[in-house]
Amino acid sequence: MADDLFKTPLHALHQSLGGKMVPFAGYDMPVQYPLGVLKEHLHTREKAGLFDVSHMGQAVIVSPDHETTAAALETLVPGEMKKLGQWRQRYTVLLNDDGGIIDDLMVSRPPTDGRLNLVVNAACKEKDYAHLTERLPAGVKLERFDERGLLALQGPRAASVLAKHVPAAAEMKFMSFGEFEIAGIQATVARAGYTGEDGYEISTWSGDTEKLAKLLLEDDVVEPIGLGARDSLRLEAGLCLYGHDIDETTSPVEGNINFSIGKRRREEGGFPGAPRILRELDEGPSRLRVGILPEGRAPAREGAEIQSADGIKIGVVTSGGFGPSVGGPVAIGYVETAHSATGTDIQLIVRGKSLAAKVADMPFAPHRYYRG
Amino acid sequence: MTIKFTEDHEYVRVDGDVYVVGISAHAAEQLGDVVFVELPEVGKTFSKGDDMAVVESVKAASDVYAPISGEIVEANQAIVDDPASVNGDPQGAAWFVKIKASDASELDAMMDEAKYKEFAENA
Numbered sequence: 029m030a031d032d033l034f035k036t037p038l039h040a041l042h043q044s045l046g047g048k049m050v051p052f053a054g055y056d057m058p059v060q061y062p063l064g065v066l067k068e069h070l071h072t073r074e075k076a077g078l079f080d081v082s083h084m085g086q087a088v089i090v091s092p093d094h095e096t097t098a099a100a101l102e103t104l105v106p107g108e109m110k111k112l113g114q115w116r117q118r119y120t121v122l123l124n125d126d127g128g129i130i131d132d133l134m135v136s137r138p139p140t141d142g143r144l145n146l147v148v149n150a151a152c153k154e155k156d157y158a159h160l161t162e163r164l165p166a167g168v169k170l171e172r173f174d175e176r177g178l179l180a181l182q183g184p185r186a187a188s189v190l191a192k193h194v195p196a197a198a199e200m201k202f203m204s205f206g207e208f209e210i211a212g213i214q215a216t217v218a219r220a221g222y223t224g225e226d227g228y229e230i231s232t233w234s235g236d237t238e239k240l241a242k243l244l245l246e247d248d249v250v251e252p253i254g255l256g257a258r259d260s261l262r263l264e265a266g267l268c269l270y271g272h273d274i275d276e277t278t279s280p281v282e283g284n285i286n287f288s289i290g291k292r293r294r295e296e297g298g299f300p301g302a303p304r305i306l307r308e309l310d311e312g313p314s315r316l317r318v319g320i321l322p323e324g325r326a327p328a329r330e331g332a333e334i335q336s337a338d339g340i341k342i343g344v345v346t347s348g349g350f351g352p353s354v355g356g357p358v359a360i361g362y363v364e365t366a367h368s369a370t371g372t373d374i375q376l377i378v379r380g381k382s383l384a385a386k387v388a389d390m391p392f393a394p395h396r397y398y399r400g
Numbered sequence: 401m402t403i404k405f406t407e408d409h410e411y412v413r414v415d416g417d418v419y420v421v422g423i424s425a426h427a428a429e430q431l432g433d434v435v436f437v438e439l440p441e442v443g444k445t446f447s448k449g450d451d452m453a454v455v456e457s458v459k460a461a462s463d464v465y466a467p468i469s470g471e472i473v474e475a476n477q478a479i480v481d482d483p484a485s486v487n488g489d490p491q492g493a494a495w496f497v498k499i500k501a502s503d504a505s506e507l508d509a510m511m512d513e514a515k516y517k518e519f520a521e522n523a
Contacts, residue, residue, distance in 0.1 A: 066432070325483075
């Protein structure tokens with residue numbers, strides 16, 4: 029392992045579990061365990077998987093009251109922050125002045141007035157924190173939670189596993205969170221994830237993360253899951269991978285994540301790049317992120333050119349591979365909006381050959397969130 | 401029976417005058433679960449080192465290079481139909497192609513089993 033890689037609080041545990049470690053976003057992370065990507069993926073869809081996501085950035089922005097903090101964050105994101113309820117979490121994006129996406133993130137509102145917790149991507153956290161520090165007004169401060177670990181417990185059995193330790197966790201609704209004690213460990217538990225399955229993301233102090241991971245892994249239905257299956261699970265769920273499916277050039281409208289834009293915000297604007305984003309909402313974007321189902325067995329990977337049925341370039345694949353639950357190849361890409369309707373025949377250029385494919389609805393594997 | 405390996409983890413098994421080509425057990429293990437295989441058509445000719453086939457795991461696509469020059473005389477449809485079999489018996493039933501070699505002396509420069517084992521362990 030290169031000496032300049034960061035380690036998460038679970039680094040030693042990954043090694044003892046036989047994790048195959050690779051560099052990812054500056055961290056030494058497990059891409060898979062001995063079970064392998066395919067079985068780890070299927071296990072998560074069938075039972076429950078435990079993911080180390082401690083490399084992600086956790087932080088809080090703070091002012092004396094919610095109105096001030098929410099108003100400050102709303103100058104940087106298109107999400108509805110003022111009306112975000114206590115114990116609720118929301119997905120939104122940090123925008124640049126052209127309406128491109130600096131990062132996608134989760135924002136949650138704890139009951140302590142004036143605080144909004146953030147979870148951002150590992151590879152983006154330094155850039156995000158610099159941006160927030162520069163743009164937040166005086167009186168609204170960013171505090172990093174570098175000394176916190178984050179676990180994701182995902183899958184149809186996640187709720188019954190966690191309920192053994194925290195009965196109330198089973199009643200939480202998707203995109204809510206709570207603070208609990210799990211076997212003596214103080215934990216902030218959100219009902220959310222990145223797999224399309226029901227599940228939780230659990231934040232603890234770094235010193236407690238390994239103890240909690242071991243406790244959850246004691247359960248027979250829980251297996252440790254690496255970054256490989258994390259990627260194939262989110263791909264089947266149609267969820268964006270920052271830096272691939274969305275980036276500083278794509279707007280949230282082009283990225284087909286309009287749910288990151290609040291209803292009131294669409295009327296009022298007041299976020300970076302609002303002229304472009306409001307125009308795209310009104311007139312439609314020139315390109316759109318869509319799901320793609322290749323018709324054969326060959327996966328199309330990131331970078332594959334997308335052509336119309338008559339051979340004109342209309343876009344590019346931004347994520348693609350084999351979907352273990354779908355049982356075949358799946359992809360995500362951008363196409364000119366005229367070719368974005370579900371069922372449109374397209375061609376993917378893979379190793380110089382064109383493969384027949386269709387624009388398809390996402391997710392490829394149905395979301396199974398718990399909405400109560 | 402002679403088996404030789406390349407530094408790109410292909411093998412050539414000499415079976416009479418037929419050269420059976422595939423990927424090593426070490427390569428199959430490193431790739432992880434194979435989900436897709438693309439093989440060349442029978443009758444195509446390759447020079448040593450040409451892109452010859454493709455093998456994909458959930459995570460990534462890898463090229464398989466011709467370990468020896470010659471003509472494809474048979475392609476193993478069984479691994480195209482059941483890519484996972486490559487993880488099961490890569491150096492046996494899950495061979496990729498059979499080649500009619502144009503220059504059998506190319507084998508001389510390849511590693512034998514003991515040398516390859518050492519090479520793979522240190523890779």
